[in-house]
Amino acid sequence: MPFPLYLLALAVFAQGTSEFMLSGLLSDIASDLDVSIPAAGQLTSAFAVGMVVGAPLMAVLSRRFSRRGALLAFLLTFLLVHVVGALTTSFAVLLATRVIGALANAGFLAVALVTATAMVGPDAKGRAASVLLGGVTVACVAGVPAGALLGTAWGWRSAFWAVALISVPAVLAIARAVPAGAPESGGPGALGELGALRAPRLLVTLLLGALVNGATFCTFTYLAPLVTDVTGLGTGWVPVVLALFGIGSFIGVGLGGRLADTRPLPLLVCGSLALLTGWVLFAVTAAHPVAAVALALVQGALSFAVGSTLISQVLYAASGAPTLAGGFATAAFNVGGALGPWCGGLAISAGFGYRGPLWVSALLVALALAVGGAALALRRAAPAPAVAQSRASS
Structure with a gap:
C-alpha cells in the first residue's frame, strides 16, 4: 500500500x-460549563x-x-475548531465547534476514501x-x-x-506526500453522480x-453498563473490555481488507451469519464473564470485517460517482452509528435491561441478512439483457 x-x-x-x-468526558464538561449531563450529551x-x-x-x-x-482544508478546519473548543468557556460555542468539526470530519473522510482508492x-x-479505516479502530x-x-x-x-x-x-505530511490532483472536471458532474447513486445495487x-454499523454501535454504546450490571465485573474491567472490542475491530478491518477485493460475497454472507450468531450468544451468555469478554473481541472483529467490506463494495458499485461515493458511504455508516444507540436506548427504556441492545444488534443484522438475501435472489432471478431482449422480440 x-x-x-x-x-x-x-x-x-x-x-x-x-x-x-466525549463518552468519558461528559461529566467534566457539564460541571465545568455549568450545564446538565443530558445537555452535555x-x-x-x-x-x-x-x-x-x-x-x-x-x-x-x-x-x-x-x-x-x-483534504487540507477539511483537516485544518478540524484542527482549528478543536483549539477553539479547548479555549472556550461557552457551551454554545463548544456545541458549534462540534457541528463544524463533524462537517470537516465528514468531508475529510469522504474525500480520503476516494483518494485512497485512487492511489491503488x-x-x-x-x-x-x-488501511484508512484502521485509523478508526486504533x-x-x-x-x-x-x-x-x-x-x-x-x-x-x-x-x-x-x-x-x-x-x-x-496536515504537514498530507501537504508533502499526498498527490495534488486537480479539481474534478470532464466527469459526469454532481447531478450525473447523484443519478449514478440511484443504482439498486448501491x-x-x-x-x-x-x-450492520447500527448493530455495532448499538451494543458498543452500552458496553460499559453491560459489563458492570449484567456481567458483574468491576469498573476496572470496562476499559479492558472496550480495548478488546477495539483490538477485535482492528483485526476485523485487516481481515476484511485481505478478502474484500477477492471474495467479498462469501465474507459478507459467512461473516454476517457469524455476526448474528455472536450477538445472540452474547445476549444469552452476558452474565458469564469469560464468555462476555471473549465475545467482545470476536464481535468487534466480525463487525468491522463485514462493515469495512461493505464500504469497499460501495466504492466498487459507485464507479459512476467517483467523488460522491465516499460521502454517501460515510453518511450511511453514520446513520447506522446514530440509529443503533437510539434503538438500544429504546430497548433499555422498555424494560429489557442492558441485554436489550444485544438483542437489537442481533435483530439489525438479521434484517441486513434478509435484505441482502432478497436483493441477491432478485438479481439472480432477473433475466440477462440479451435474454430479455430476445424474449421481448419473440
Whole structure:
C-alpha cells in the first residue's frame, strides 16, 4: 500500500478519537460549563448529525478543489475548531465547534476514501479502505482510552488539545506526500453522480452498511453498563473490555481488507451469519464473564470485517460517482452509528435491561441478512439483457 495512505489514516485516527472520546468526558464538561449531563450529551448528537448531513454536502463542495486541497482544508478546519473548543468557556460555542468539526470530519473522510482508492489498482479498493479505516479502530483501542486518561489527569480540555496536536503532523505530511490532483472536471458532474447513486445495487449496499454499523454501535454504546450490571465485573474491567472490542475491530478491518477485493460475497454472507450468531450468544451468555469478554473481541472483529467490506463494495458499485461515493458511504455508516444507540436506548427504556441492545444488534443484522438475501435472489432471478431482449422480440 502507498505510504500516503497511512498518513491519511493518521488523520482519521485523530478524528475518530474526537468522535468517540466525549463518552468519558461528559461529566467534566457539564460541571465545568455549568450545564446538565443530558445537555452535555447534545455534543455527541450534534457531531453525529453533522457527520450524516455533512458527508454528501462536503463531498459535493470538494469537487471545486484538488483532492489534496480539499483534504487540507477539511483537516485544518478540524484542527482549528478543536483549539477553539479547548479555549472556550461557552457551551454554545463548544456545541458549534462540534457541528463544524463533524462537517470537516465528514468531508475529510469522504474525500480520503476516494483518494485512497485512487492511489491503488482498480482491484485493491478493499485493502485501501481497510488501511484508512484502521485509523478508526486504533482510535477505539488507544485514542479513546488515552483521551479519558488525559481528561482525568488534566481536565477535559487537554483531550481537545491532544486531538489538535495529533492533527498537526497529519496536515504537514498530507501537504508533502499526498498527490495534488486537480479539481474534478470532464466527469459526469454532481447531478450525473447523484443519478449514478440511484443504482439498486448501491442503494442496497448503503442500507446494509447502515444496518450492520447500527448493530455495532448499538451494543458498543452500552458496553460499559453491560459489563458492570449484567456481567458483574468491576469498573476496572470496562476499559479492558472496550480495548478488546477495539483490538477485535482492528483485526476485523485487516481481515476484511485481505478478502474484500477477492471474495467479498462469501465474507459478507459467512461473516454476517457469524455476526448474528455472536450477538445472540452474547445476549444469552452476558452474565458469564469469560464468555462476555471473549465475545467482545470476536464481535468487534466480525463487525468491522463485514462493515469495512461493505464500504469497499460501495466504492466498487459507485464507479459512476467517483467523488460522491465516499460521502454517501460515510453518511450511511453514520446513520447506522446514530440509529443503533437510539434503538438500544429504546430497548433499555422498555424494560429489557442492558441485554436489550444485544438483542437489537442481533435483530439489525438479521434484517441486513434478509435484505441482502432478497436483493441477491432478485438479481439472480432477473433475466440477462440479451435474454430479455430476445424474449421481448419473440
